[in-house]
Amino acid sequence: MTEPAATDPAPAAGPAPSHELTTHGVGPHPRPWPDDPRLDPELLANGDTRNVVDGYRYWSMEAIVTDLDTRRHAFDVAIENWQHDMNIGSIVRSANAFLAGTVHIIGRRRWNRRGAMVTDRYQHVVHHPDVAAFLSAMRQEGRPVIAIDNLPGAAMIETAEVPERCVFLFGQEGPGLSDAALAGADAHLEIAQFGSTRSINASAAAAIVMHSWVLRHATP
Numbered sequence: 310m311t312e313p314a315a316t317d318p319a320p321a322a323g324p325a326p327s328h329e330l331t332t333h334g335v336g337p338h339p340r341p342w343p344d345d346p347r348l349d350p351e352l353l354a355n356g357d358t359r360n361v362v363d364g365y366r367y368w369s370m371e372a373i374v375t376d377l378d379t380r381r382h383a384f385d386v387a388i389e390n391w392q393h394d395m396n397i398g399s400i401v402r403s404a405n406a407f408l409a410g411t412v413h414i415i416g417r418r419r420w421n422r423r424g425a426m427v428t429d430r431y432q433h434v435v436h437h438p439d440v441a442a443f444l445s446a447m448r449q450e451g452r453p454v455i456a457i458d459n460l461p462g463a464a465m466i467e468t469a470e471v472p473e474r475c476v477f478l479f480g481q482e483g484p485g486l487s488d489a490a491l492a493g494a495d496a497h498l499e500i501a502q503f504g505s506t507r508s509i510n511a512s513a514a515a516a517i518v519m520h521s522w523v524l525r526h527a528t529p
C-alpha cells in the first residue's frame with residue numbers, strides 16, 4: 310500500500326454527529342446517516358471502537374487504507390525474523406503511526422501480531438524468504454538499504470545524511486543484524502546513546518529512526 314504530509318482526513322460529509330463517546334471510540338451514528346461511500350454501515354449502526362484517529366471514525370478498513378495510500382511516506386522498514394522476534398508487532402505499529410510505505414519481513418513468514426494492535430490491517434507488509442531476496446527487491450526498486458546497528462564504523466543518525474527514499478533495516482533483539490544483511494546494506498547508522506546499557510530495545514530503536522526521518526522529510 311504507498312505522502313503530502315499527514316494530517317487527519319476531513320470528516321465524513323453530512324451533519325455533525327452528536328454521538329456519545331464510548332470507552333474506546335464513538336457510539337452509533339445518529340440518523341440520517343451521511344451519504345458517503347467511505348462509511349461502513351455496520352460501524353454507523355453499532356459504533357466505532359477501533360484505535361483510529363477521529364477523522365477515520367466510521368470509515369471502512371478498505372477506505373482507510375485507500376486514503377493512507379495517497380500520502381504514504383517514501384521510507385520503508387525491514388526486519389529480520391529468524392528467531393520469531395516479539396518486537397516485530399510493535400515495529401509494525403510504529404510504521405503505521407509514522408506512515409511508512411511498506412514493512413518488509415525477512416526470514417520466517419510467521420510473526421507475533423499482538424504488538425501490532427491490529428495496525429497491520431492498514432499497513433502493507435511484504436515477506437522475503439531471505440536477505441538475498443530482500444536485497445534484490447530493493448535494488449529493483451532503487452531503494453537504498455540503511456542498516457541500523459550500533460557497530461564500529463556506523464555513522465550517527467543524528468548527523469548523517471538520510472535520503473528521503475530508503476528502507477531502514479533492523480535486526481533481532483540481541484544478535485542484531487546478520488552478516489549477510491550488514492554486508493548488503495548501502496549505509497550503516499546507529500542511534501546516539503549516553504547511558505551504561507549497550508543497546509536499546511529493537512522496537513524503540515525503530516520508532517526513533519522513523520521519527521528521525523520524519524524530522525528531516527515530513528511536515529507535521
